[in-house]
Amino acid sequence: MVIGIVLVLLVIGSVVFHIFSPWWWTPIASNWVFMDSMITLTFWITGAVYVAVILFMAYCIFKFRHKEGRVADYEPENTKLEVWLTVVTSIGVAALLIPGLVVWGQFVNVPDDANEVEVVAQQWYWSYRLPGKDGKLGIVDNRLISSDNPLGIDPDDPNGQDDVVIDGEELHLPIGVPVKMLLRSVDVLHDYYVPEFRAKMDMVPGMITFFWFEPTRTGEFEVLCAELCGTGHAFMRGAVFIDSETDYNLWLNEQLTFAQLTVPDQIEVADNLVPGTNGE
């Protein structure tokens, strides 16, 4: 009897908690509003089922609790009810699955005009590579990674010379332009996750994974690693800024390309040949 009351209170409490909860998703900054809509739809459907079933249980506990002389009804099978419940559940499941898969179809089909940005993860920081003026990312090989070549760009590939290298710093992206993030890991599993963008994907060493999104508001957003990668996993944070087009271009002009990264070495070498001269 008490448990019946507690169940009702539990359900009411859960619903009230949900309605008044200040703990909700952070405001979205990308085009994936449909993910939020799907979550809301799922909350409605599952919430309705939850409330209905538990209130039904509480009702049964009240009405059919043991009293002197009470005998249970003997009804071991009710095929009609089973079929009806199966049909209703299937419809409920389909109501969740079909819109979900439609949105997933959008998620996996990258728009043709998306920019490409490579994200390189390693224990325990983020680096990025932009295709540069030629719009193509050059070939990379993890074996070429060194202190001069932090992302392992192949120096023989002409496409790689103008790739913009951002080593451990923040990334900037222009607002309103869809971007395909190409994810690469140097060592172990990582996951590029910005809560405001909603999308995330693991980086798996040995393959290139991707996800795409379109930023819809400016601001500074924190990047978190969402796949356990060692002791520094919780501290592997980064920052991504969504800028207006002018701000983005200003930022881009300040970044170094791969060619520029390797050039100072040549200057240093040259300077060392001339004693007494300071390097740049």
Next chain:
Amino acid sequence: MVDIQRPTPGEIPPSEVPDEDLYHPKSYWTKYIFSQDAKVIAIQYAGVATGVGLIGLVLSWLMRLQLGFPDLFDFITPEMYYQFVTMHGMIMVVYLLTALFLGGFGNYLIPLMVGARDMVFPYVNMLSFWIFFLAVIVLVASFFVPGGPTGAGWTLYPPQAILSGTPGNEAGIVLMLVSLILFIIGFTMGGLNYVVTVLQARARGMTMMRLPLTIWGIFTATVLALLAFPALLVAAVMMLFDTLLGPASSCRRSCRWASSLTTKGAARSCSSTCSGSLAIPKCTLWHSRLLASFRICFLLTRARAFSATG
């Protein structure tokens, strides 16, 4: 299924095999320690599983101390936190839930509920408990080795689990894998018992459809586990090879797989996985898929089948 007909005793089919003589223990050791009676084995399983589950419970408290009051407990470093996370997960899922549900309740209830005197392979049943006990000893030993227990997360993602950025990557992970291997061997012995007893040792008149749902749940879960655990065993062995023998053991295949998956344009870093010099990302594709998928597949299947008790 409703039995409307209640057949006369003559209509129940005779038993398929003659009633075999049970093993009767004679000494204290064979009666209480190395007992072959499923009821005693069940209590042994339940006791050890609960004991190690209490360790898991304390680990969860330590984690909650850190999460609830982050700045208060300096002695909980991130390394230790990950060790708590890993050991809590592994203990609770494998050494508590599987051992208690299937080893504890299964051993006690299956013979009683199907109308048998004991399990069909009592000696193997006894061995299965003691191998489980050994697996628990090895697991607890990992708390006391240099470097401590592994902190790779209970999914033990390779290659992170055996790299220097993860706690317990020297000895802890080795002991964890050895413990898992032992557990799986012991579980297979026990699992065969449960399955064969349900299939073959039912009393006269006990058809499969007259079995209580508890038995159906335990039976299905055991079947799923018997199918899924061997893959985990293989993955654990492969990872042991990687840790102890070095990266060459599973390099080449992951390289071929990687090359077929590279996207157009950007980077082809297949060759990077096979560089002999770095001790890193050799086996990720095979291992991470194999280990994670099969473990989680098993885990999920068992969780669902357990919903069927009752």
Next chain:
Amino acid sequence: MMVWAIVGIGALSFIVWAHHMYVSGMHPYFGFFFATTTLIIAVPTAIKVYNWVLTLWKADIHLTQPMLFSLGFLVTFLNGGLTGLFLGNVVVDVPLSDTMFVVAHFHMVMGVAPLMVILGAIYHWYPKMSGRMLHEGMGKFHFWVTFLGAYLIFFPMHYVGLVGVPRRYPELGDSVFIPDSVADLNSFISLAAFTVGFAQLVFFYNIFWSLKYGKPSGPNPWRATTLEWQTPQTPPAHGNFGDELPIVYRWPYDYSVPGADEDFIAQNDPGPVKKPQAST
């Protein structure tokens, strides 16, 4: 039907595994397949839950200790199963993967619900194993603290995950997107966890206390039909059933059969003697 549901769940469970890998970088088209199979497997599971809940309808409910835990199981399993529908739907899983939402889900469905089952099972079969009943007051206290406490631990945790807090993070740092109140929520969850943990001491004490001082139970205190309650000795001796193995005449759920003498008919009860048939 329940049997077919169990077998169906078992068989289907072999083709759902990659729902843990939606963001692992696997080929995106797999997401369609595994989301579908995962949500299909929700249907037989739902049938089982309906069966359990509808068994309460027009029943004669004795709120014994095992019954309380069974009801607790239904609530928590329902909760966990429904949040699984969020995560099984591939596109909803993308923002929620590797957050505390996942941790809350699997603890609810795989931790709290099985814990209710284990405890309920121990309360149910303890009289068979020891010949004594567990102390009722301690049992009720243990149930309430465990059930409500565990619910209070993991229900709010879903919302921590919804905010975007990742799992396997020992500390949150001072991330902007996480409101300060999340730290308070975390503290609350921790306190609930310690309370539930300490309540288990009462349970262990009960087990040992009742071995000596518990009320003697007799062979079948729950008036159950299954064979383990029909053993000649309680606790069952070596060999379980004495000289003669039982012969089974009926399924295990003949409770409140109209026309029967008792409220239950044991599985090995042959029933009223039938007149021999002429053709035999």
